[in-house]
């Protein structure tokens with residue numbers, strides 16, 4: 001019998017968030033457009049790697065696979081969320097990605113469009129489960145913003161020497177969970193500008209073997225509540241990291257549990273939660289935006305993280321405030337939707353190249369540009385991978401790799417500039433201290 005986990009929700013507090021500040025350890029270098037995009041025909045943004053149930057990056061006959069949200073690249077970038085569909089890309093070297101097409105081929109997944117999720121390949125059976133967000137309802141005339149967690153199962157991954165990699169159905173699409181209204185806000189309860197119930201992330205706890213799905217939600221805060229000292233405006237900022245019990249061999253099993261973390265009075269969107277487990281510590285990461293912080297807090301579009309010695313917490317924000325990795329002040333929206341994963345003794349972080357050559361205070365101003373400028377300034381491709389060092393509850397940037405370079409399992413990464421300087425100086429200076437900008 002596994003021990004019953006503590007189900008207390010950790011609070012990400014305003015006090016923590018007041019400590020958010022750019023430093024060399026958390027600020028990525030400026031990104032320049034790559035010579036080639038990951039997909040020449042489509043914008044791509046939120047991306048995830050095909051993993052095994054135990055959390056390793058899957059390598060199937062030497063191929064690794066990523067799934068990304070996509071939209072045709074002649075669509076105005078700001079409209080892409082309205083038509084998002086999943087495409088996949090495969091690679092033998094983790095650098096060159098071959099477009100594999102739409103994950104579900106010509107068949108229809110749930111929702112009028114599909115948002116972020118996760119993809120699991122079971123090497124013992126070859127079965128694939130694709131967890132995703134079904135946004136809206138298929139066939140709706142007017143786009144709605146209802147969201148539910150969904151899973152496609154029954155399909156598999158096929159590797160053919162001549163034709164490369166493909167996902168093969170038939171798929172069965174099922175709704176995994178809808179918000180319950182008590183732990184997780186329903187759309188009609190939402191008081192804020194954005195409503196979320198999305199981004200299912202399958203995770204097996206390496207210490208107990210139990211399966212879970214993490215997701216992004218909002219904590220209901222009824223009007224008149226005492227939360228945030230009764231401040232009704234702050235109460236609208238109520239993002240959470242949700243969790244549900246799942247099952248290894250039953251892809252549709254899903255029982256909602258109370259959230260792992262919430263940011264009530266702090267932030268409205270704790271996006272794409274995922275966990276990297278290292279040496280007994282659970283590192284829980286989320287992406288969030290500058291504009292979703294509650295009034296009185298100055299955050300950034302950034303990767304934030306928390307650490308605990310058990311999956312159910314209690315979590316502490318990494319580096320005191322939670323801030324792990326952000327964009328430089330002169331390109332504050334150059335990357336978004338970071339995804340961290342373990343690689344040897346470091347953590348690698350991939351993301352997408354968002355708006356560049358753009359330093360206005362808000363992304364809303366993108367819409368003020370003429371359309372050709374909106375296209376020109378949007379990356380829509382994989383960003384350079386960032387290398388993070390980790391020591392307990394502290395992280396720092398060690399350096400970066402190329403756009404879309406997601407090293408294969410055994411790939412040894414080059415010494416960083418700081419490591420080299422430290423070594424030449426006699427080995428005292430460790431690799432801390434940013435990437436030397």
Ligand code: FRU
Nearest residue numbers: 046081115116199271272337
């Ligand atoms: C983050 C995000 C996800 C969502 C997707 C929709 O980039 O907001 O939470 O699934 O974008 O495009």
